[in-house]
Amino acid sequence: xxxxxxxxxxxxxRKAYGPTNALDGAEFSIHPGEVVAVMGPSxxxxxxxxxxxxxxxxxxxGSIVYNGxxxxxxxxxxxxxxxxxxxxxxxxxxxxxxxxxxVENVALPxxxxxxxxxxxxxxALSWMERLEVDDLxxxxxxxxxxxxxxxxxxxxALVTSxxxxxxxxxxxxxxxxxxxRVMDLLTEAARSTNAAVVLVTHEARVAAYSDREIVVRxxxxxxxxxxx
Amino acid sequence: MSIGHTLxxxxxxxxxxxxxxxxxxxxxxGHDRPLHYGQVYSTMSRLLKHGLVxxxxxxxxxxxxxxxxxxxxxxxxxxxxxxxxxxxxxxYLQSTLYTKVVLALLTHRDASEILDTQRSEHLRMMxxxxxxxxxxxxxxxxxxxxxxxxxxxxxxxxxxxxARLEKLAEAVTR
Numbered sequence: 514x515x516x517x518x519x520x521x522x523x524x525x526x527r528k529a530y531g532p533t534n535a536l537d538g539a540e541f542s543i544h545p546g547e548v549v550a551v552m553g554p555s556x557x558x559x560x561x562x563x564x565x566x567x568x569x570x571x572x573x574x575g576s577i578v579y580n581g582x583x584x585x586x587x588x589x590x591x592x593x594x595x596x597x598x599x600x601x602x603x604x605x606x607x608x609x610x611x612x613x614x615x616v617e618n619v620a621l622p623x624x625x626x627x628x629x630x631x632x633x634x635x636x637a638l639s640w641m642e643r644l645e646v647d648d649l650x651x652x653x654x655x656x657x658x659x660x661x662x663x664x665x666x667x668x669x670a671l672v673t674s675x676x677x678x679x680x681x682x683x684x685x686x687x688x689x690x691x692x693x694r695v696m697d698l699l700t701e702a703a704r705s706t707n708a709a710v711v712l713v714t715h716e717a718r719v720a721a722y723s724d725r726e727i728v729v730r731x732x733x734x735x736x737x738x739x740x741x
Numbered sequence: 742m743s744i745g746h747t748l749x750x751x752x753x754x755x756x757x758x759x760x761x762x763x764x765x766x767x768x769x770x771g772h773d774r775p776l777h778y779g780q781v782y783s784t785m786s787r788l789l790k791h792g793l794v795x796x797x798x799x800x801x802x803x804x805x806x807x808x809x810x811x812x813x814x815x816x817x818x819x820x821x822x823x824x825x826x827x828x829x830x831x832x833y834l835q836s837t838l839y840t841k842v843v844l845a846l847l848t849h850r851d852a853s854e855i856l857d858t859q860r861s862e863h864l865r866m867m868x869x870x871x872x873x874x875x876x877x878x879x880x881x882x883x884x885x886x887x888x889x890x891x892x893x894x895x896x897x898x899x900x901x902x903x904a905r906l907e908k909l910a911e912a913v914t915r
Contacts, residue, residue, distance in 0.1 A: 550864075552860075554900065554903070554904055697875060715900075716893075717860075717863065717864060717867060717892070717893045717896040717897075718867065718871075718889060718893055720864055720867075721864060721867035721868050721870070721871040721889070722868075722871060723868075724868075726860075726861065726864055728857055728860070730853070730903075735857060737857065737858075737860075737861040737864075
């Protein structure tokens with residue numbers, strides 16, 4: 514079943530790692546412009562769900578449909594292209610390339626897609642302005658704070674104007690104040706481009722930035738909006 | 742919140758009419774619940790009776806007479822005591838939610854469903870507060886933060902309880 518107008522849906526996803534069922538019939542759907550929080554205790558399968566949805570991990574069974582196309586029918590090259598151009602990623606930490614300046618880091622996804630240096634850095638800078646880190650353009654990741662680094666990482670995730678942004682505990686390494694700033698800017702930027710955001714978090718204050726939440730427990734998902 | 746102490750505190754900066762007090766209260770503290778005029782006047786007459794305020798002047802007008810109140814020395818001492826006394830932490834041990842969870846376990850219902858529904862309801866409120874915070878000024882942000890941290894504390898308890906449901910079921914049905 515594909516909810517009408519969904520950009521990305523998953524049905525009856527199963528994935529086992531050895532004897533452990535990380536996903537055991539999980540369901541998911543998200544619309545353009547929607548922010549969906551994926552919540553659940555550690556080890557519940559929420560990161561596995563995100564990795565399957567993003568095409569990083571192949572599920573053992575079940576279906577994932579992105580923009581009308583079944584992901585299982587794509588080959589590796591097609592899936593990589595999808596991840597590079599249609600998807601953006603923000604993780605908890607360790608995402609920036611230490612040898613590159615911040616603006617080079619943000620421009621990297623565009624450079625990998627073949628955009629020229631000047632144009633890529635111009636676009637990168639406009640995203641850095643939106644995330645309020647444009648003054649860090651010439652600094653290297655080792656010279657900036659965790660909160661600043663995470664905002665640079667969000668700018669990099671959004672620089673290709675992805676249709677889906679996957680954020681796995683994006684504020685996990687930050688204090689409340691910086692975490693909040695990152696969430697404010699991340700959701701604002703995503704909403705302004707109508708990107709869908711899959712937000713994996715175990716923090717309620719972070720989940721409060723979403724439009725609705727899915728709870729994952731023992732590899733099974735529960736869509737609270739469709740229940741309440 | 743003690744309305745009497747708050748109104749007294751507002752009077753410390755100078756005498757005010759009942760109407761001014763209400764306006765100052767609503768502006769600074771009445772984000773969710775503005776005061777009713779009745780509340781202001783009943784509170785002021787109580788404070789007057791206890792000698793914590795005095796009538797500083799009466800203006801006669803077309804409508805009802807307007808009293809101007811001033812804080813007394815006893816009033817200032819009272820505010821000082823109130824500010825210096827910590828609030829009693831509410832341990833929340835017999836919360837309705839705890840009762841519901843235990844009852845669900847005793848009657849072999851799905852207790853995790855109760856917790857999921859409650860989380861969803863808490864998050865609904867937290868979304869409203871987060872949104873209000875985003876659009877509000879610094880005072881709004883601080884007030885919303887306070888509410889958000891409390892709701893978050895409830896949710897942390899909820900997650901821990903969810904993780905301990907099997908043990909709790911064993912304990913209560915023993």
